[in-house]
Amino acid sequence: MKGRYFLSFFTFQTILNTEIMAYAFIFPGQGSQYVGMGHDLAEAFSAAHHLFEEVDDALGQHLSRLMFNGPDEELLLTENAQPALMAVSMAVVRILQKEGGLDLIKSCAFVAGHSLGEYSALTAAGALELADTARLLKIRGQAMQNAVPVGKGAMAALIGLDLKDVVSIASDASNGEVCTPANDNAPGQVVISGDKDAVGRALELAEGKGCWRSVVLPVSAPFHCPLMKPAADVMEKALADISMFPPVVSLVANVTATSVDDPGVIRGLLVEQVTGMVRWRESVLYMREQGVMELVELGAGRVLSSLTRRIDRDLSARSVQSPDDIEAVLKDF
Secondary structure (H helix, E strand, O other), X not given: OOOOOOOOOHHHHHHHHHOHHHEEXXXXXXXXXXXXXXXXXXXXXXXXXXXXXXXXXXXXXXXXXXXXXXXXXXXXXXXXXXXXXXXXXXXXXXXXXXXXXXXXXXXXXXXXXXXXXXXXXXXXXXXXXXXXXXXXXXXHHHHHHHXXXXXXXXXXXXXXXXXXXXXXXXHHHHOOOOEEEEEEEEOOEEXXXXXXXXXXXXXXXXXXXXXXXXXXXXXXXOOXXXXXXXXXXXXXXXXXXXXXXXXXXXXXXXXXXXXXXXXHHHHHHHHHHHHOOEOHHHHHHHHHHOXXXXXXXXXXXXXXXXXXXXXXXOOEEEEEOOHXXXXXXXXXX
């Protein structure tokens, strides 16, 4: 630990111990990455510096150097972005654990993550070892990139339409090709994925169905759709080769939007997640129904915190990604 960030979790932990069900920790997915992420954590806290070194060693590459300095086009590569985002999330967790005495069992009711963030959530909850997670996400990123030839697939966000409308539009647009909802992120924000031409037809149909904005996403492959089946097969084999333990805090899974603790079930859901829709909106509502009052986003960006406010205005949300954020959490809690 360095500088002024001396952490005392007495107040933080006392409040959490009395209201465990009020909190859930959530972990961001791809799209939240940016050059420079995690650098301030590594400068301020030795726990973060050592964690980034552990990830670098596990992968046999200087991922942290890429995270801190870029170039942006290399960080954006799926095989780099996925383990990099996990590393930043776990750096925040490690700081809270090593410097502040955070105990997940006493601190929150659930963990959840958006797509690759589910791996971060499982690692934070002790179901996966850090080195295994880094390697799994490297494999996952490569497999997802290689599953579909470049230029064949596409993803697009439809703003202003709910899931039931998008399901109908995607079905009408398919015409023998793949087009399906990939992320149900929030009311009025659904992402579709599939063959490029089918996604294009869906965008045209959406204009006449009340969609007030559509955005083709700058991704290199159509994630979370049946075209990812080759990647799912790769992940099934990769997950079979690593040890998985029951998480100390229940995971709210992407593809079921309910809690799960059994490692065998979790393995299957992680495989299904590659081709299945991320049911984030429903996951947040499930946690709310179980008594959660605040979601704490650990890692790069503020995407999930922003989505929370759109899903349920009665839910509080905050992002913890920098030394100042960590200090603010301590003061506010």
